[in-house]
Amino acid sequence: MVHSNCHTHTVFCDGKNTPEEMLLAAIDKGFTCLGFSFHSPMTPLADWAILKEDLPVYTAEIRRLQSLYGDRIEILHGVELDRDYCGVDVADYDYVIAAVHQLTKGDLHFDVDASPEILSEGCDMLFGSDWLALAADYYDRVADFTCRIRPTIVAHLDLIEKFNEDNALFDSGDPAYQKLACGCIDKVLAACPDVLFEVNTGAMYRCGKKQPYPAPFLLRHLYERGAKVIVTADAHTTDALDFAFDKALAAIRAAGFDTVYELRRVDGKAKAVPIQLK
Template sequence: MSHRQDLHTHTTWDDGAASPLDMARAAVAAGLASLGFSVHSPLPWDNDWTIPEDRLGAYRAEIAAVREAFRGTLDVYGGIEWDSLSSLAPEGFDYVIGSVHTLAPGGEDASVDCSADITRTILRDRFGGDERAMARSYFAQYAALADDPRIDVVGHFDLLTKFSETAGLFDAHAHWLLDLAAEAMEPLISAGKIFEVNTGAMARGYRTEPYPSLPLLRRLHALGGRVTLCSDAHRPEHLTYAFPETGSWLRDIGFRELWSFDGSGFVPEPL
């Protein structure tokens, strides 16, 4: 596998543990040819994991400085992980990863990325315990990203199933869930979006497979979807986590290309 790029990473500018400089050093040590930073976009409620809007200018300036420092060694890109409920337009970044962390209309108590307890409480209080209703609402937010041409990549598409293995919430392999998810994939594929295969929850011990799950990746392949491979690293040691085995799973499913950002757009590389 020749994939030597990681486009989904976080730093101390949001909820990551290391500076962009330290992440770039680790990327070189890990053998990467290019590294993209994807800061969490600002949200219209108090939280401790996204960048405040008034710090975006300084973030861009620091990424530009790191890009200069590593010129010739590592290509450095300044992207954004844009949340579907963000208060900011997804503009002015090298590339945009579109993600859904929170059920509309939002708030920290509506996030499916925090804990099994919070996900369980949302399910009980807002959806009367009906997993299908909550999954429909969640995947509808993803499908809506198809209408925004500024979004390049679809982030961790089945994050809703984060606690499938550890707490039995939203079985990632349930046929009804795969059906709902695949239906939401279709407009995104038609709109030309690339799906990231995200190993972040594997690195952090929540899952033994990436987002999307392996059966969902089979559906994506059957629908003609395109993929890239990202770690969603929040610390240096998680860069490129499980890339070789995930690459071979993708090959087994039938994918023959990974899509890679070249500084102006996405281009295929053989898998």
């Protein structure tokens, strides 16, 4: 049903394939649209983000692909913009995916999605082992950043759940935790009612997570608040481009939705187009 993906990484950041390899794989899969979304340059430097000095070459490559393959597939030039981004003018891109990957306090910082060990150590170091304090800080950052930049898409809303399969790290059924996460959605929707929340299968491919982001209780809350959702692969390799889209759509239906959105190139611009779920 969904023959597009707008969350795609390449060798220019932490992906494994070139933009052209990703595009040819998307054409092979019968995609109507592929959106490229590099990790914005970061301060401090992050080894998974693009280097500022590589941006002109990267953009030239996406433009080359657009002129070479633009009659076979729609191609969008987007950015996954981290809260701690630098050196990017969002006006240069067709769409923006807003993300929080790091938590910081003073000079200390860590990636929440690097490994369970780094996440646990970060919780000990920055939050005195208090997972609710970590969650409060994370969801505050997501809400504040999203309201500030008003992106097209909110990335992997509950990224701190990446390694929390079966509540391995903290209790995601705790009403206090759920209140923080749902409160984030409410703040975002108050400022950006048309923003798309991605239902992201990236961690299902990369580390065997059983369900996409966000968790079912959050999808339900999104549905009850009238939010819009989009399915994305957060693909770092060609074979991940539409990974588990069937499971993502099943989760979306189970939450009550009868519509999902996809990004398409319409009159040269990125546009959220509804797809009626069968």
